[in-house]
Amino acid sequence: MPNRSHTRSSVFLLAMLAALAAGPSHAASWDGSVYDEIELANGSSIAGTIVKENSEQVFVDVGFTILSVPRKDVAEIVRRERVKTADTSSTQKTDHLYWEGERAEMSVRENVERVGEGVVLVKVPGALGSGFVIDGEGYVVTNAHVVENEQNISVTVFHKGERGYEKKVFEEVELLAVNPYWDLALLRVKAEDLGEFELTPIPFAGYESIRAGEPVFAIGNPLGLERSVSEGIVSTKNRAEWGMLYIQTTAAINPGNSGGPLFNARGEMIGVTTWGYLFSEGLNFAIPVSTVKTFVENHDAFAYDKENPNSGYRYLAPPRKGDHENRL
Secondary structure, eight states: OOOHHHHHHHHHHHHHHHHHHTSOOOOOOTTSSEEEEEEETTSOEEEEEEEEEOSSEEEEEOSSSEEEEEGGGEEEEEEEEOOOOSOOOOOEEOSSSOEEOOOOOOOHHHHHHHHGGGEEEEEETTEEEEEEEEETTTEEEEOHHHHTTOOOOEEEEEEEETTEEEEEEEOSOEEEEEETTTTEEEEEOOHHHHTTOOOOOOOBOOGGGOOTTOEEEEEEOGGGOTTEEEEEEEEEEEEEETTEEEEEEOSOOOTTOTTOEEEOTTSOEEEEEEEEOTTOTTOEEEEEHHHHHHHHHTGGGGBOOTTOTTOSOOOOOOOOTTOGGGOO
């Protein structure tokens, strides 16, 4: 099997050399204090550092690769200064369990430090997935397909202590609500099990803030490899598949990532990772934060009854045209 990290580094280096070979370029600010915002003609934008531009192309370093943007698609280029400051989070709890607010942009490494404890491992007999804390009282969101047809659910929190991250396992977690059509489920760690243990809620972003081309990263447990981080960009914020809208991203999503959060550069959840095309690198999808908010705000409508898991309205399929036996 080829060494993917070496291959990726080689591709990045070749892209850099190709971008710089043709002549002088912008003075790149590698310390992150200054960045370029490229406004595109379709209304979206890309944030990064321009390393080269000519009459036909603009080459933008977005941190993990260099994008080539056709000049005809660029509406405006603005150079901005990034204020270097400590985490100036001003998140606040809403009336619907989850938190939201304004946060400063940080690097992936810095963001992982501040949100890593909020991403959890969700286990059921014979399978595992990811999830994330939305409230300090024990509420956790994951994918419905991770916990479907299961009642023996455990959640593992990775708490940062003096010796690094330590596991805290909560057994017999409650399944409060589930919507298989949206592929979302709401769990709750029992209060008596939680005790004085402090959870780290993940703040929700606003759907309107998502832009194609912006950098994103995911944290999850692909193939059981705990607390794995992958990064990419938003390919599009409204890809339609099977009657649903998804965020398409190049951030790697593998079995075990399901139910984990997709973050923006402010460490805010913009989507819940759910599926991707096998053997097609860079074609991965997340449930938009707007759908997650609707699910959480109306979780009582999707309440799970363990005594009657098939509760709810069930409709018979309509008769097919020409099926005389089904006609009255």
